[in-house]
Amino acid sequence: MSATNSPGFSTLGDLEAAAAKVVPPDVWAYIQSGAVGEDALRANRDAFRRRTLRPRALVDVTVLDLTTNLLDDKVAAPFFICPMAHHGLVRPEGELATAQAAASANVLAVFATLSSRSLEEIAEASVHGARWFQLYLQARFIDSQRLVERAERAGYSALVLTVDVPVLGVRDRLSEMAFDIDPKGSVRNGPGVIAPPRAPTGSQGRYSLRSDAAATWNVLDDLQSITKLPVVVKGVLTGDDARRAVVHGARGVVVSNHGGRQLDAAEAALEALPEVVRAVGSDVEVYFDSGVRRASDVLIALAMGAHAVGIGRPVLWALAVGGEAGVTQLLSLLASELATEMALTGRRRISEIDRTLLGEKRW
């Protein structure tokens, strides 16, 4: 699809503004918000702005190859769609549209425990697509097990365990609105499927969380005892945690601060990437998300050692603006922008994107 036929946007820059016009204000606040004062949200973008790329000239760039392997999936691009809850908030067909767009583009999509459509419906809508399933641990392990077994039966090829949400981060922007992010019946993986708790309960200095917050690294062993799917751990910001994930059998880790939505004083995810790559990059695939908005961001994260990067909010913007066609348009814009930037930097294939590409701003 050409940019001129786009459903409401023709550049990535236009997309956010177009989405802001069509999404109801409370849903917009839910999507856009970061934790507390939104320092982590801003830090994610600032970290990219501090980096520059050092082009290599006069390389034969007539053929550019963006394909790569993410675990056992061969895909058309080194970027993927992050797991995000409730796609139905911005478009009635919800994840079905996202799944179809991702499958047609041969881009990996990760679908959330808290999807607006069931994981089976999503799989049916994208039979040949590369799909991973994101797990929020349920209060009882048996309920997590049921979700995992369903995902395995439905043909998802990896399990992404999110570990940075024992409780939802405080969101100042949302507490100013009486917005129910989890309206009854909106989670189509079943009425019993639960979201992470919004806040600890208690008083007088003693607070508690639900039993899913009791999980330790052993939960990775428990998961591997019930599934053959490779397990990827999402939400790691230190080399220590990445090493623990690998010791407990993880096949990949996602360096992420949840798009700045959890711990507001967390480091920009990009700043944490080198430490994690040093710790486990030679053992497992290290993925990255949080703040990726342009193809140059993809190049920067890959040059810093990420195997692939996740795109979060822009996918919901595209879904809101144009449904399946919107997401298709976003993926195609990102891919062609990435091909352009690979040509401009003299890198013909993903394996040629390495540390030598990276500079830092000198001011």
Ligand SMILES: Cc1cc2nc3c(=O)[nH]c(=O)nc-3n(C[C@H](O)[C@H](O)[C@H](O)COP(=O)(O)O)c2cc1C
């Ligand atoms: C509206 C919204 C819902 C999200 N829901 C989930 C979720 O259910 N599970 C999860 O692991 N991450 C969730 N995330 C975090 C994303 O997977 C990802 O880490 C983050 O959006 C990446 O940052 P970016 O939006 O700046 O690209 C959500 C993010 C947003 C914006």
